[in-house]
Amino acid sequence: MRPEVISLIIGVVTFIVVLLALLIGLDLRNRRQKELIVHRSFGRLAGPSGSANIDIPKEKEQPTEPAQDKNRWRFYAFGMLAAGVFGSLLARLWSLQLLSGNTYILMAEQNRRSTVKIPAIRGRLLDRKGRELVGNRATMIVTAPKSVADNRNLVHRLSLVLGVPKGVIRAKLLDDRVVATANRVLATDVSMRAVAYIQAHRHLFTDITVESSTIRYYPFGTLAAHLLGYIGPVTEDELQAEPEDSVYTGGDYIGKSGAEYAFEQYLIGQKGQRTFQVDVYGNPTELVEEIPASNGGDVCLTIDLDLQRATDRILAQVIASARDIGRQWCNAGALVAMDINDGGILAMSSYPTFNPEPFTQGISQDLWDMLNSEEADYPLINRVTTGRYPAASTFKAFTSLAGLHHGLINDMTEAYCTGFWDEYGSEWGQRCWIYPYGHGEVNFEEAVNQSCDYFFYNLAVAFYQRWAMLPGENLERPNELQEYLRTWGFGSATGLDGFAESSGRVPDAAWKKEIFVDTPELYDWYPGDMTNMVIGQGDLLVTPLQICNGYAGIARRKMLKPHIFHRVLDTQGRTLVSYQVRESDVQPEIDLYNIGRLEVGLRRVIERNGGPFRQLPVTVYGKTGTGEIAAAKEHCSWFVAYAPAENPQYCVACLVEQAGSGDSVAMPAVQQTLAAIYGVDIGPVQAGNGTSER
Secondary structure (H helix, E strand, O other): OOHHHHHHHHHHHHHHHHHHHHHHHHHHHHHHHHOOOOOOOEEEEOOOOOOOOEEEEOOOOOOOHHHHHHHHHHHHHHHHHHHHHHHHHHHHHHHHHHHOHHHHHHHHHHHOEEEEEEOOOOOOEEOOOOOEEEEEEEEEEEEEOHHHHHOHHHHHHHHHHHOOOHHHHHHHHOOOOOOOOOOEEEEOOOOHHHHHHHHHOHHHOOOOEEEEEEEEEOOOOOOOHHHHOOEEEOOHHHHHHOOOOOOOOOOOEEEOOHHHHHOHHHHOOEOEEEEEEEOOOOOEEEEEEEEOOEOOOEEEEOOOHHHHHHHHHHHHHHHHHHHHOOOOOOOOEEEEEEEOOOOEEEEEEEEOOOOOHHHHHOOOHHHHHHHOOOOOOOOOOOOOOOOOEOOHHHHHHHHHHHHHHOOOOOOOOEEEEOOEEOOOOHHHOEEOOOOOOOOEEEEHHHHHHHOOHHHHHHHHHHHHHHHHOOOOOHHHOOOHHHHHHHOOOOOOOOOOOOOOOOOOEOOOHHHHHHHOOOOHHHOOOOHHHHHHHHOOOOOOEEOHHHHHHHHHHHHHOOOEOOEOEEEEEOOOOOEEEEOOOOEOOOOOOOOHHHHHHHHHHHHHHHHHHOHHHHHOOOOOEEEEEEEOOOOOOOOEEEEEEEEOOOOOOEEEEEEEOOOOOOOOOHHHHHHHHHHHHHOOOOOOOOOOOOOOOO
16 A cells, blocks of 8 residues: 555544544543532522422532533634544654655765765867877866955955956956856966865965866867867856766856767766765765766867968968069968868868967957957957858859759850840949950860859759749749859858758859849849859858869769768777768769869879979869959958879868968968978969969
8 A cells, every 4th residue: 555545544543543542531521510519608599388498519510501502613623633633643654764764864875975976077089090189187276256346355365365356356256157156267277276266265365166077178279279179167058058968067168169068978088986985074084985977978070180280371371472462452361181081070160260278278358359359350250160152263163064954954055255244235234353354265274274154054044944934933943053062062062060051052043032022123034143143153052061062973973971080089098989970961973074174184283283282293183263252352262172093092171261362372371281292392482473373
């Protein structure tokens, strides 16, 4: 029988027993009242004729019947109340002593014990050869609860001892990004002198904790900062987003971006705990139990430390060189190198960059604001994965493959470029990048080599006319060009290991109507929209990673998902998890003959630019691009290449904002990156003036 039922039965039985006892007592009382009691004074009552007089006690005359009933019901009510009280008490007492006895014994035992969590050491981030990129180091830290901010004297004493301004201490204490109940880290790398002073004057530093800890260590500073990411204190929102059995508590640090965020599950480890016997004052007297912490695994990334150093340096130097030759607005860019065989990222550089180290100590609001400011060109933005730019002429590789696939370009397709295209009249005419000159007669391969806009305007019109002649409303017609471009991964994220990515944009009639819903006169899909998109301009937007992955797909004849995850190692260096190659969610229809024709044009681009490419020990395919951005003061410079031609292994893409033509700044960066891969010295990093080639 269930304990709750037993408790109820005991209470009811007790109630009945007490009630019966009271009723019996009431009955005995009534009987005694009926007995004749003789008192000190009597009255006499004359009996019937001939009978004797009867003495009746004056003080014992019977009360009236209503009074007797009233007293009786009061007694009944009191009896029932008393029975209920005694029944409840007895049932509760039995429940506490017998049913919950073990529970309270356990609680009492727990009050005699104290449990302390043992933090797990976060796993390291390593390069593909096992070299440390992010590690941990021991330090002494000072922490305090948020309430200390209200104690001005204590804040002042902390400022003097720690050598930290009072305003900084208060800002850290009041930082709402940290869980409200968690202690705030006020200082790291605290000197032993300061530690000793605080410990020796505990009465002056109540609620202040000094403890040893480990903090994240970045031996190479800003190296690959966007790829590696940073950690920070777990926030209230992050805790609420976790399941109930979350391993995180207030005060823990968690990956916020990059690899630190993407591979949190491998890096975090599992906390241990120590259980102590404590005295009445809470002081530990004996270690009862210890469960050791399980440290996080080391995550090996696909990047190569040496190449990453090179790309960080190359990107910064080519931007500085561009500024030196007059590109004063040039101050940002992206450079990425990929292993074509499996999609692994060998190097990823974004400029301007930042140092992740301050995030491990609680970044100040001023520094945070600066890293997110326009004046500093938003250093926290990873331009490789989230920067959105017009693809410019690098996109012609994919639009030309679309034309070949749909039969709009064949072996006989040619165009005569005059420098000015006026298929729809001079009012709607568009220039080739070489205007006022022209390329003259060009076939497909030469159109790719010369990046002839005129040739591709004709291709755009051919696609537009096919679309316009289809039956039905505009939004119901299939978009052959756009749908083919999306099979190369444009308009969707590449799937890079959970990294934050922009999907870019492949515009079509439906998108334009949605954007201009409040201005119907603008939302029609015009031939000009198509001619802009086919040369990588207009409303088209891509990321450098999408371009690199797309050209890698051309080289391998298949689309894969890019990745930076290589494997996970345990504390003994044994492999726990290894990367498995993943195909992209989209796959284009590829014709080897068409790819071959395209590569003829890509090879001619390299031959025409010559220079440092001739110093490389391999044959290279590549393409320039010059993106026009309305709000920018200069064009963005693009270049993408892959090598070796016979068996492609490496693909490199570079985008430099406001740097001019593709062959002026981005191309030298790609040349230097390929030289670093093949161990060739091709001279200093130097931007050029370029040819304005689109």
